[in-house]
Amino acid sequence: MADTELDKTPSKLSGVDKASILLLSLGEETAAEVLKHMGPKEVQVIGMQMASLRNVGKGAVEDVVDEFLEKVEEQTGIGIGTEDYIRSTLKSALGEDKAGALIDRILAGANTKGLDTLKWMDSRSVADVIRFEHPQIQSIVLSYLDPDQASEILSLLPEKVRVDLMMRIAALEAVQPDALQELNDIMEKQFTGSGSSQSRQIGGVKTVADIMNFMDGANETLIMDSLRETDEDLVQQIEDLMFVFDNLIDVDDRGIQALLREVSTDTLIVALKACEEDIKEKIFKNMSKRAAELMRDDLDAMGPVKLSEVEAAQKEILTVARRMADAGEIVLGGGGEEMV
Known part of the structure; x- marks a missing residue:
């Protein structure tokens, strides 16, 4: 993992940068208490960033702490994998001695059970767990997990089964309590914890669209083309529900401004490299005049960038x-209030 030297001004730090700096500034016990309230993805993102930070200036730390104190009543939403991953990441960030007590507190508070245990595993391990299960079980598991994790797992399964699984997920509507309990029990035989008898509304076309949103371009095209050969109407439904980068044009100005505060400048410049002009203008008009001018100059000066990047x-x-959007901080597709 490449080290990150943060010499940026506070306004250019992403939310993850700020959260990582803040946690590294806290004592072990306090940091552990914060991390225990985060989900798998949140711990993964912030843990990776903590591990990569080097040479953070005193001014940056003070600015981050000051901003946190001003917003102390707000929650920071940030998302990780296996126990070994947590140990490795935090030892890299804090050193083995300091990380020891912190890791124990974090892992003691995980309280994962049955199917939920899969959310704390890396995608390759989950793929190995379900690889030889019946496709219907695989489809339920993928529907149960978060879309980004499901997308990664799907890409690790044999190409010939991906389209079939997407068709099955699209056809899912609800899983009966006893069926879900049985599946939970299967997972518990490999892990620990107690099951839940609550029914879950999982699957459906929207779930497929959410998973497809996290697919890389090549796999997305392959799966959609294969689905189109089988069910053109289904593909149209999926495409209608997918939220792609161009759809940011429909997000209101307040939402764009909030989003820009959470995204690093370097990532934004690369993302805008191949955008339509209307998307660029949408972004620029929600930045300060000076920041927009600098970004235009950076884009003009930027050389060729790989499409995959x-x-x-x-x-x-x-x-x-x-x-x-899930946290209610922005509205995807418009409908929010404009800034005045």
């Missing part, structure tokens, strides 16, 4: 946008 940057921004 542009897609990765755009998906990173979309991940932040979806997280903020």
